Amino acid sequence: MPELPEVEVLVRHLASVLPGRRIRAVEIRRRRVIRPGSVAAFKRAVIGARFTGVSRRGKYLLFALRPPRARAEIALVGHLGMTGRLYVERNEAPLARHAAVVMDLGGRQLVFEDTRYFGRLSLDRTAVDRLGPEPLGRGFTRRGLAASLARSRQAIKVRLLDQGLVAGVGNIYASEALFRARIAPQTRADRLDAAQVGHLYGALRRILREAIRFGSTVPLAWRGGADRLFYYGRSPEAEGSYTERLAVYDRADQPCPGCGAPIRRMVQAGRSTFYCPCCQV
DNA sequence: CACCATGTTCCTTG
DNA sequence: CCAAGGAACATGGT
Numbered sequence: 001m002p003e004l005p006e007v008e009v010l011v012r013h014l015a016s017v018l019p020g021r022r023i024r025a026v027e028i029r030r031r032r033v034i035r036p037g038s039v040a041a042f043k044r045a046v047i048g049a050r051f052t053g054v055s056r057r058g059k060y061l062l063f064a065l066r067p068p069r070a071r072a073e074i075a076l077v078g079h080l081g082m083t084g085r086l087y088v089e090r091n092e093a094p095l096a097r098h099a100a101v102v103m104d105l106g107g108r109q110l111v112f113e114d115t116r117y118f119g120r121l122s123l124d125r126t127a128v129d130r131l132g133p134e135p136l137g138r139g140f141t142r143r144g145l146a147a148s149l150a151r152s153r154q155a156i157k158v159r160l161l162d163q164g165l166v167a168g169v170g171n172i173y174a175s176e177a178l179f180r181a182r183i184a185p186q187t188r189a190d191r192l193d194a195a196q197v198g199h200l201y202g203a204l205r206r207i208l209r210e211a212i213r214f215g216s217t218v219p220l221a222w223r224g225g226a227d228r229l230f231y232y233g234r235s236p237e238a239e240g241s242y243t244e245r246l247a248v249y250d251r252a253d254q255p256c257p258g259c260g261a262p263i264r265r266m267v268q269a270g271r272s273t274f275y276c277p278c279c280q281v
Numbered sequence: 282c283a284c285c286a287t288g289t290t291c292c293t294t295g
Numbered sequence: 296c297c298a299a300g301g302a303a304c305a306t307g308g309t
Contacts, residue, residue, distance in 0.1 A: 002287060003287060006287080032304085032305095079289085080287085082287055082289095083286090083287080083305095083306080116286090117305060118304065118305075119288090120289090127289080153298085153299095154299075158299090161288090163288095171286095250286095269299080270300075270302090271286095271288095
């Protein structure tokens with residue numbers, strides 16, 4: 001479930017596994033995933049390079065690579081789309097059906113698996129450069145958020161999904177944050193008062209931080225006893241407790257944890273929004 | 282068969 | 296020019 005917290009948990013894991021490893025070979029099984037850019041240029045830049053670091057920006061993964069013979073470092077950008085997974089396993093492990101890219105690290109392989117192939121790997125940073133501030137970073141402020149929202153007549157739920165407003169919030173945490181802030185999702189962004197913007201700011205940070213803490217606290221699990229790590233770094237058994245943490249997302253007709261009224265689902269900009277009609281005004 | 286799904290980008294409409 | 300909405304991308308679950 002790749003929104004900011006899931007990507008952050010994954011990045012922390014990969015940062016403990018990848019640095020120091022060299023890319024011996026790359027197999028592109030789905031060329032669509034290498035985008036934008038060409039497969040040939042991608043392979044040329046990446047093969048032979050060594051991982052020096054892994055970080056995150058919004059929902060994007062950033063891999064720092066040092067090519068051989070001390071040329072400047074390059075940045076490999078990754079995005080998991082809706083169903084992407086990224087893990088390191090032994091070379092002999094049977095390849096997943098939807099493995100899109102496999103990088104041979106010598107004895108181990110880094111696998112980018114994605115059933116829907118919406119995810120991508122690229123050397124192009126333009127999408128990353130267009131992102132708004134990191135919600136858990138210094139650049140995200142109440143004033144900045146208020147100023148951005150004052151310029152838009154769009155529904156607040158739809159605004160939150162714009163990665164240029166704040167980076168990393170997706171469909172799940174947008175609904176969750178609005179519930180915590182007690183703001184109705186259809187409220188026009190420019191109609192929120194200062195107190196509501198303050199609540200929303202705090203709710204976003206709290207929701208995202210808690211999700212990261214939860215994801216990082218659960219022990220890492222390995223599928224089928226082999227050493228293939230689930231991309232989100234949690235065991236299937238933890239899945240139940242994960243969804244139990246969500247107050248409104250995917251809970252249509254279930255009782256609101258605050259007042260007991262049935263949670264509602266509606267569609268905004270083509271995507272589901274879940275909310276409590278009684279708690280969120 | 283129908284509808285739904287954690288995301289982004291492109292195209293059209295106003 | 297910009298904002299907003301919808302389709303497209305591709306596969307699988309219910």
